[in-house]
Amino acid sequence: MTDVRAGSSGASGATADGPATERADARPMRADALRNHEKILRAAEEVFATDGVMVPIDVVAERAGVGVGTLYRHFPTKESLYEAIVTTRLTRLVATADAYAVDPEPGLALEHFMREFAQLAAEKQDLFEAFGQMGIDFKAHFAEPLAQLMARVDVLVKRAIETGTVRGDVETEDIIRLVVGTCHAAGHSDADAAGLQRLVSIVIAGLRPTERW
Amino acid sequence: MTDVRAGSSGASGATADGPATERADARPMRADALRNHEKILRAAEEVFATDGVMVPIDVVAERAGVGVGTLYRHFPTKESLYEAIVTTRLTRLVATADAYAVDPEPGLALEHFMREFAQLAAEKQDLFEAFGQMGIDFKAHFAEPLAQLMARVDVLVKRAIETGTVRGDVETEDIIRLVVGTCHAAGHSDADAAGLQRLVSIVIAGLRPTERW
């Protein structure tokens, strides 16, 4: 993450997407290099999403229409490529959470966020697996976007609790764990979005304040 | 599973545990062979539980105090060893479900079963991973014990529904998925049993019949 070459995938002000088109300290990337960089990112996003992180790196290279050597020029390690993809996904998720944070209906906001989160994690094997291995080194690698995500979800949860739509004793981390776990629950590949949402509904129902019980 | 050697791990009337001490068609296993067979099973159970299915087979052999050659004499394939372990686990789980099927309190019975199930899946990486990869070939390999498990859980669910402790529209498979997913949720290694049970509580609450919502 730190020793990337000039114009590589590092955090170079890419707020939305796409790598930096130029660098301050070095010369701008060559045109074909830039093109390949993006092709690789796109291919990785697709392949990781469908096949998970275990796919051989060659598959990503082939999908990108690029030799492995080129891939390694842009991402010095398979892990670094994986990091780039997952960080992007997490960043988008943070944006989604941000959008719901200003929703006038806090209870529904949390619910909708959970549903989108679940859908996303179910579709993207990589994201799912990343959350699945929390603790190995996931928290270290994605510490920053993770912290951001936690903070946003925390807002959603607190607001929902204040509104009385959610029990007061649930932790933010519980929410994330439950959602990810629920995706795991539904067979990832079945593309059974309806079944997944049914499970999410059950979890959401379980979050409601206890009445009578 | 079918071409096992004489006295190997096949389904030879081992209702509880331990391999058959003799075979009808062939000569009984040699004493040391039998001893090693059990040592391997025990070691595999431990290692798979703690490290998951990805551990090199050598680790299991070493743990068992046995050479790899010996291990392969007893289990012709890593997969076959894995099958033996998981099948055993599933069979025990079926027994647990059976016990709860006659519980005088159907609602509590389901809840207690779910809690035990969750605890087990959280402790045993192999079981967890097996359920996690449902669909690859898991259903094929463990078709029989899985069907049994489903049948027993079905009884628990139906009884709970009749008692009014659980919503009528939940599928048995939903229950299993939710429980396994919940284990996934809790970091497997954290040994945080309390946290896990808290999540299970939420899921269980979500299964209750909707009142007012």
Next chain:
DNA sequence: AATGATACGGAACAGTCGTTCCGTATACGT
């Protein structure tokens, strides 16, 4: 105790996958 069948141990094999290296091709500045 002797002998043949059975089982053991672990070195060696084969396939896979991440990574490196370097000769060749391409883009950019003059």
Next chain:
DNA sequence: ACGTATACGGAACGACTGTTCCGTATCATT
């Protein structure tokens, strides 16, 4: 158009792991 820095492609390397093979050790039988 030419020359050089930059980037490309893919064969080759090394580490890892499931599996096989066979010389040796152990058990059971007489």
